[in-house]
Structures are given as structure tokens and as C-alpha cells.
Amino acid sequence: MSAKINILFLCTGNSCRSQMAEGWAKHLKSDVLNAYSAGIETHGLNPNAVAVMKEAGVDISSHSSKLLSELDTINFDVVITVCGHAHETCPYFPGKAKVVHVGFPDPPAQAKELAAQGAPEEEQLNCYRKVRDQIKAYIVTLPESLGM
Template identity: 90%
Template sequence: MSKKINILFLCTGNSCRSQMAEGWTKHLKGDVLNAYSAGIETHGLNPNAVAVMKEAGVDISSHTSQLLSEFDDIYFDVVVTVCGHAHETCPYFPGNAKVVHVGFPDPPAQAKELAEQGASEEEQLECYRKVRDEIKAFVETLPESLGL
């Protein structure tokens, strides 16, 4: 049996996209991947991300928003940046960690814009659902799509 691949999903605040990616990876690929998520900063766990993941049968309610520095003792095989800011500010990772950028839209920003236009809470949640499903589709391609 080969060793599991350590994968880190990195986002700005570790509140939404990276949390969804960690949740999906543990749910769908936990047999071959050890999934983690972190942020350049911590913004707390987004309750709408928790809600839409729960709708899909994945419970991320026990996740916490964590800083990248909390994982200094873990060797990552691959780091996936899921937002532009994290990709642009992604630190150097020792060893041979492969850094891959797979950007996803920012649901909180999209929902805020919709709210300002008078959209209902349900319409705002659709932003989260769409990104949740895009992240799931990406995770389903792992680890083969990483070229490891």
C-alpha cells in the first residue's frame, strides 16, 4: 500500500473555498489523500459554506479557520491555491511540494454583491452551491490531475 499524498488547500482567510475543498477531499478521496486547509489569514468558518456542504452530505461544521503557520511540521506533497490572493502571496514550501493554482470564484463576495442588488438569501446561497459543485468536480479528478 502506497503512502497517502498530503494536500493543502490554501486560501486567503480559510473560511470558505479551502474549507469546502478539504471537506470534499476527505469525503471523496480520503483513501488516497490526507487533506488540510489553511489561510494566509483567518476569517473564521463561513456558516453558508457549512450549510451548503451539509446539503451535499458533507459535514465541515467542526473545521476551524487555521493559519498556514500551524502546519509547519507537515510535509506537503502538493499545495493547491484556490484564490488569486493566496496564489500571488503563496510562500515557499520546503522540499518538493508542488504548488498548483486552481482558482474558484469567491462566494461571500458574490453573495454580498447580490444582497446589495436586493437578492434573497436563497439567491445568495446559490453562489455557494455553484462553487461547492465546482470544487467537488475538481476534487473528483484528484490525484491524477495533479501529475504526481
């Protein structure tokens, strides 16, 4: 049996998308992946992300928003940027880290836009649910879709 793949999900604030990805990877692929998440900045854990993941049976409530520098002792095999800003500002990773961009829509921004239009909270939460399910569909493909 080969060693597990160290995978980092990187986002701007490590509050929503990267946290969901880490949660799904730990829930679905812990036999082949060591999953982590971090941000270029820290924005705190998004409570709506926690809520919709809990609906799907994945508890990320104990996660915390981390800076990339907090994980500098880990040699990553793969770094997946899950938002455009993180992809554009992704630092250089020494060694063999393969950097891949798989962008997902920004649920907080979408929900904020809907709230400004007077949409009910349930409709706003649907933004999170949709992205949660898109991320899950991607995580299911790992690590094979990375060519590993």
C-alpha cells in the first residue's frame, strides 16, 4: 500500500469552500488522502458552510480558519486552489507539489447578493448547498482525476 497523498485545499479566507473540500476529503477519502485547508488570509469559519455540511452528515464545526504559513511543515503532494484569488496569488511550493486550480462559486458572495434582493434565508442557503454538492462531486474523483 502506498503512502497517503498530502493534499491542501487553498482559498482566500479559508472560511467556506476550502473548509468544505477538506471536510469532504476527510469524510470520503481518508483512506488515500491526508486533507488540509488554509487561506491566503483568515476570515473565520463560515457558519452557513458548517450548517450545510452538517445537513450532509459531515461535521466541520471543529475546523478553524488557518493561514497557509501555519502548515509550512507539511510537504504537500497536491495543492488545489478552489477560488480565483487564491489561484492568482498562490505561492510557490517547493518540492514536488502539483498545483491545480478547480474553481467553485463563492457562496457568501452569492448569498449576499440574494439578501440584497430580499431573498429568504433558505434561498440564500441554497447557494451553499449547491457549492457543497459540487465540491463533493469533485472530491469523489480524487486522487484518480489528478493522475495519481
